[in-house]
Amino acid sequence: MSEQSITSEVTGTVWKIEKSEGDSVEAEDVIMILESMKMEIPVEAPCAGRIIKILVSEQDVVEEEQVIVVIMP
Numbered sequence: 001m002s003e004q005s006i007t008s009e010v011t012g013t014v015w016k017i018e019k020s021e022g023d024s025v026e027a028e029d030v031i032m033i034l035e036s037m038k039m040e041i042p043v044e045a046p047c048a049g050r051i052i053k054i055l056v057s058e059q060d061v062v063e064e065e066q067v068i069v070v071i072m073p
Contacts, residue, residue: 003052006043006069008062012036017058023051031069034062049073 015035019025025045032054034041053070062068 004071004073005067008064008066008068010036010041011064012062014056014058014060019051021051021054025049045071047073
């Protein structure tokens with residue numbers, strides 16, 4: 001299977017990273033939380049798999065459609 005990129009749905013700030021590289025996740029597990037316009041937006045795993053790479057750090061500003069996590073289903 002090939003890697004799957006997870007992109008930010010909004011422009012915002014990485015508020016909290018809940019998982020680490022190498023962690024296994026189930027579909028809909030929260031990987032991180034973004035803050036945008038005083039709202040918390042969870043970034044969920046689209047499928048079960050293992051986190052290959054987290055491309056951002058807490059407090060980073062991300063743009064809409066920016067790749068932020070890579071997961072291996």
